[in-house]
Structures are given as C-alpha cells and as structure tokens.
Amino acid sequence: MSKLEIFSPLYRFLPEVSVPKRHIPFKEKITWSAVILSIYFALSQIPLYGVSEKVMDWLSGFRVVLAGNSGTILTLGIGPIVTAGIIMQLLVGSDILDLDLTTHKGKEIFQGTQKLLAIFLCFFEAFAMAKGENMAQGAMLLIVTIQMAIGGILVMIMDEVVTKWGFGSGISLFIAGRVSAQVLWKAFSFLPSETSPDQLIGAVPAFIKSFINGNPEWTRPGLLPGMDQVFFTVVVFLIIVYIESIRVEIPLSYGKFKGIRGRYPIKFIYASNIPMILTVAMFSNIKLMAHILNTRGITWLGTFDSRGNAVSGIVDYIQPPYSLYALSQEPFKALVYLIMVVLLCIFFAVLWIELTQMGPEAVAKKTGEIGNADPWIQKGSKSSEESSFQIHTTGYGDGWSSCRIDSCCGKLYRCSGNRHRNLINCGHPV
Amino acid sequence: MAKGKTRKEGALPPTGAGLIRYFDEETKGIKMSPYIAVGLCIATGVIVVLLHVLR
Numbered sequence: 144m145s146k147l148e149i150f151s152p153l154y155r156f157l158p159e160v161s162v163p164k165r166h167i168p169f170k171e172k173i174t175w176s177a178v179i180l181s182i183y184f185a186l187s188q189i190p191l192y193g194v195s196e197k198v199m200d201w202l203s204g205f206r207v208v209l210a211g212n213s214g215t216i217l218t219l220g221i222g223p224i225v226t227a228g229i230i231m232q233l234l235v236g237s238d239i240l241d242l243d244l245t246t247h248k249g250k251e252i253f254q255g256t257q258k259l260l261a262i263f264l265c266f267f268e269a270f271a272m273a274k275g276e277n278m279a280q281g282a283m284l285l286i287v288t289i290q291m292a293i294g295g296i297l298v299m300i301m302d303e304v305v306t307k308w309g310f311g312s313g314i315s316l317f318i319a320g321r322v323s324a325q326v327l328w329k330a331f332s333f334l335p336s337e338t339s340p341d342q343l344i345g346a347v348p349a350f351i352k353s354f355i356n357g358n359p360e361w362t363r364p365g366l367l368p369g370m371d372q373v374f375f376t377v378v379v380f381l382i383i384v385y386i387e388s389i390r391v392e393i394p395l396s397y398g399k400f401k402g403i404r405g406r407y408p409i410k411f412i413y414a415s416n417i418p419m420i421l422t423v424a425m426f427s428n429i430k431l432m433a434h435i436l437n438t439r440g441i442t443w444l445g446t447f448d449s450r451g452n453a454v455s456g457i458v459d460y461i462q463p464p465y466s467l468y469a470l471s472q473e474p475f476k477a478l479v480y481l482i483m484v485v486l487l488c489i490f491f492a493v494l495w496i497e498l499t500q501m502g503p504e505a506v507a508k509k510t511g512e513i514g515n516a517d518p519w520i521q522k523g524s525k526s527s528e529e530s531s532f533q534i535h536t537t538g539y540g541d542g543w544s545s546c547r548i549d550s551c552c553g554k555l556y557r558c559s560g561n562r563h564r565n566l567i568n569c570g571h572p573v
Numbered sequence: 574m575a576k577g578k579t580r581k582e583g584a585l586p587p588t589g590a591g592l593i594r595y596f597d598e599e600t601k602g603i604k605m606s607p608y609i610a611v612g613l614c615i616a617t618g619v620i621v622v623l624l625h626v627l628r
Contacts, residue, residue, distance in 0.1 A: 155602060156603065160607055175607060300610045
C-alpha cells in the first residue's frame with residue numbers, strides 16, 4: 144500500500160511506553176507529569192561527559208520553543224521529534240507518501256516511520272553538533288554524540304509517558320517548564336550576570352537597584368532582561384489567556400433523540416501554538432544547516448559570531464529581536480521576521496488542520512456521522528430554513544520573542560447544513 | 574447513551590504540540606512500562622554523572 148512499508152520490520156525494535164489498560168486517576172496523572180518534569184529538569188542540568196569548555200549553542204534563540212539546554216545531555220531538546228513530525232506531515236500532506244490515516248495500518252506506519260525518523264535525527268543532529276563544534280576528538284567524539292542522541296531519545300520516551308500516563312503532551316510540558324523557569328529567573332534572579340558582573344540578571348532586582356541609585360533604567364542594552372520585557376511578558380500573557388478562552392459554541396441537536404442538545408466548541412485560536420512550534424523548528428533546522436555548512440567553509444546561508452548568534456545571511460533574518468532596544472536598532476529585520484513567521488504560521492496551520500481532519504468539511508462530516516446526529520443551528524439564530532453555521536477559525540501572526548503570541552491560520556468557512564439531511568454539505572471559504 | 578455521544582464529538586484528534594500521533598494504537602515496538610521508562614532516564618543521568626566523578 145505504501146512505500147513506507149519497507150520500514151515495517153524495523154518497528155519491532157522501536158521503544159514504546161505501554162498504553163494504560165485502566166483508567167488513570169487524577170492524582171496518578173499529576174504524579175507522572177511531575178516525576179517526568181523533575182527528571183527532565185535534572186537531566187537538562189547534567190553536562191555532557193567529555194566536553195570540557197563551554198560550547199556555542201547552535202540553537203540559541205530557538206530554545207524558547209525547542210526546550211533542552213546546550214552542553215547537557217538534553218542539548219537536542221524536542222528538536223528531533225518536532226522535525227520528524229514536520230517532515231512526515233509535509234510528505235503525507237503533499238501526497239508524496241500515499242498513506243490513508245483513517246486506517247489502523249496507515250496510522251501504524253505513520254507513527255512507526257515518524258519515530259524511526261526522529262531517532263535517526265537524534266543521531267544525525269548530535270553528530271553534526273559534536274563534529275561541527277569540535278566538542279571532542281576521536282573516540283570521545285563518538286561518546287559525546289551517543290550521549291546527546293540518547294538524550295534526544297529519552298525526551299521522546301518521557302514525552303510518551305506524559306502523553307499516555309499524565310496530562311496533555313510531554314512536549315508542551317517541557318516547553319512550558321522551561322519557559323516558566325526562565326521567566327522567573329530572568330525577572331527575579333539576584334545573581335550577577337556572567338557577561339557584565341556589575342549588572343544583576345533579574346529585571347526586577349536590577350530595576351530596584353537602579354531606582355535606589357537614583358537613575359531608574361527601564362530598558363537594558365544587550366541580552367539582559369529589562370522592565371520593558373517584564374511588562375510585555377505580562378501583557379502578552381494576559382492577552383493569550385483571554386484569546387485562548389474565546390470560542391464559538393455551535394449548538395447541535397440530534398435527529399434520533401429529541402430534546403438532546405450538544406455543543407461543538409470552536410476555539411478562536413483553532414490550531415493553538417502548533418504553527419509556531421513548527422515554524423520555530425523549521426528555523427532552527429535552517430540555522431543548524433547553516434552551522435554545518437559554516438564548518439565546511441560554505442557561508443551563503445549566513446555566518447555566526449563566537450556566541451552562536453547569526454551576523455549575516457538568511458539566518459540573520461530568522462532570529463527574533465530580543466528587546467525593544469534591538470528592535471529600534473534594526474526595525475527592517477524585525478519586519479522581515481514578522482512577515483515570515485506570519486506566513487509560515489498560516490501555512491502550517493492550514494496544513495495541520497487539513498491533515499488532522501479538523502477542517503470544516505471533515506468536522507461537519509464527523510458531526511453528521513457520529514450518533515446519526517442531525518446538526519443544525521437553533522431556530523432564530525440564523526435563517527430557519529437553510530440553517531448555517533460557521534467554522535470560524537481566525538488568525539493573526541505573532542511578533543518578536545518578547546511579545547510572542549501563538550498564531551494560527553486565518554480562514555473563514557461557511558458551512559451550510561440542512562436539518563432534513565443527516566450529513567451536512569460544506570461550502571467554500573467565504 | 575446519547576450524552577456519551579455528545580461528548581465524543583468534542584474530542585480532538587490525537588495530537589500533541591504539532592505532531593500527529595497515534596499513541597492509542599498498539600504497535601509492534603518494544604513495550605515498556607512507565608516505571609522502566611523513568612528508570613532508564615534516571616540510569617542515564619546517573620551514568621553520565623558517574624563518568625564525570627570517576628574521571
């Protein structure tokens with residue numbers, strides 16, 4: 144059925160966390176999530192054996208989304224898993240790989256191949272980083288590569304434990320864990336900065352210090368967090384909490400059981416943070432590729448300074464500006480970044496919604512099929528004869544790292560349903 | 574009975590953070606309990622820390 148079936152003998156070697164056979168109580172779910180998050184934090188603090196000096200972080204700038212920690216066992220973070228996901232989604236979405244994801248066989252092949260690809264990418268990315276950064280020589284190079292690759296595979300396993308035995312997805316948990324820790328650290332740390340020892344790391348203590356000295360500083364140059372970043376973090380957080388809760392609830396009623404009503408909620412941010420994760424993962428791969436090419440003297444994708452920040456070429460444009468100061472220095476770069484992110488997010492959101500059968504046509508079909516339901520809008524809310532409802536997935540882009548709003552695609556569909564039929568017909572985008 | 578159906582409709586596809594995943598499907602891979610998984614993670618951490626200490 145598919146070219147991918149040649150890989151199926153390898154599936155039996157893939158590690159897999161078993162699916163719980165019983166209902167997992169709330170307390171147990173919390174425990175699993177907490178245990179995994181603690182282990183994740185612990186592992187992301189253990190430095191790689193065999194690497195002595197501090198290495199440049201190839202993925203700096205993307206850590207917000209990719210998680211992980213440079214120079215530790217978890218250097219790769221969720222990079223390989225997400226990259227494997229993108230590749231599979233693009234291949235299946237563009238029909239290059241002919242897979243029927245509605246069948247058990249199709250799902251198994253998809254899942255198996257995605258995992259194989261992720262494991263391959265763990266080793267590939269680990270080797271590229273170890274070799275390109277000259278982390279070690281000879282046999283030690285192999286040991287460092289294996290440590291990083293195993294770290295990547297462990298992230299995969301931990302993600303499975305959380306997804307199957309805990310709450311939500313492990314990937315989201317790792318991202319949220321890291322971001323929460325960073326927000327607290329950068330806002331409230333009393334420790335002096337490594338790069339400029341007379342400055343405190345935390346924005347709030349630094350502001351209080353400057354205020355006491357009689358010269359309050361709202362922004363700070365360089366990468367040190369300032370009060371402007373604290374302000375935007377709070378503002379963006381509040382906006383997202385509000386927007387996340389916006390939803391349209393489509394009332395449904397059933398032909399079979401009179402009087403029974405259901406609701407189908409459609410979130411304003413329909414695709415959630417997914418397009419943003421995919422976009423950042425794609426950028427990080429471009430950056431990774433640029434680093435690999437750099438070590439071979441090829442610089443058309445761009446060049447980097449000693450700290451791993453891009454200074455020229457395409458890669459210079461896929462880095463978000465880190466502060467208002469950076470934004471005021473290079474507004475054009477920020478604009479290009481903004482446009483690219485918005486366009487890519489729209490692309491990934493549309494692709495993802497179609498692939499996961501969350502599109503208006505698929506949803507309308509599913510709504511019609513399950514329980515022989517007869518979905519229609521309640522009388523009076525729309526024209527009564529040919530009632531219609533809208534799957535209104537809206538979207539907007541996002542900005543720079545200090546004001547990162549998860550984005551999603553903008554599409555307005557109008558589906559028209561006739562309550563005398565079981566299946567509703569879906570129209571085209573309005 | 575009908576209520577159960579109502580709830581089912583709201584179910585989203587099996588995804589997590591941008592990845593289409595079918596974790597509820599049983600595959601042929603090497604099965605491990607979550608305890609083993611946690612053990613593997615801790616063991617890896619301990620081994621690397623020991624390597625640092627013993628050097």
